[in-house]
Amino acid sequence: MKNLNVVTWTTMISCFGVHGKADEVLNLFKKMNVLGFKPNSVTLTGILASCSHSGHITQSKKIFNSIRSSYGFEPGMVKTVPSASVWGALLGGSLVHRNVETGEVAVRHLFEMEPKNASNYVALCSIYDSRGMWKDASWVRLKVRRLRLDKTPGFSWISIRGEIHTFYQGNSSFSLDQKTLETLEWIIRTPLFVHSEI
Structure with missing residues (x-):
């Protein structure tokens, strides 16, 4: 992007954070600072959430402790977010x-x-x-x-002849014909390397 601003940096940081990519979050945060962009409370919350979710506790504490001195925010402002x-x-x-x-x-x-x-x-x-x-x-x-x-239990679904059927572990309401049951049993009994040849 040619025109970067705090919103674009925050968006990328938040997106990486949501996908558990804390190293990328920290790299973007470092670049953001080097290029002179000041993070806002949303940016800092995203960074802290990403660090804590990924186990970067030391880095998270370091950033949290610098909120007041480096960025002029009171930590209480971030806590309410x-x-x-x-x-x-x-x-x-x-x-x-x-x-x-x-x-x-x-x-x-x-x-x-x-x-x-x-x-x-x-x-x-x-x-x-x-x-x-x-x-x-x-x-x-x-x-x-x-x-x-x-x-709510997790479930799977399958389309048979244009009709959607859902089923989950322990659900016996879904009836399978004999051919389907035989195929299912064959798949379960067959070693894994044979499945790739099917």
């Missing part, structure tokens, strides 16, 4: 890195913002499971049951 998607990204990073403390902070905010979103409870439960914290995981499962939250 995070939405459920930012907290969700932090929770996702905590799940990937099995970070209980950060996950609990993120999920506390998410429980307030989206109390009926079962995915947040599932993520917290998975963090506890990954660290062998069975009592905590059981407490979360119990809370989900008490709140009567249902997580």
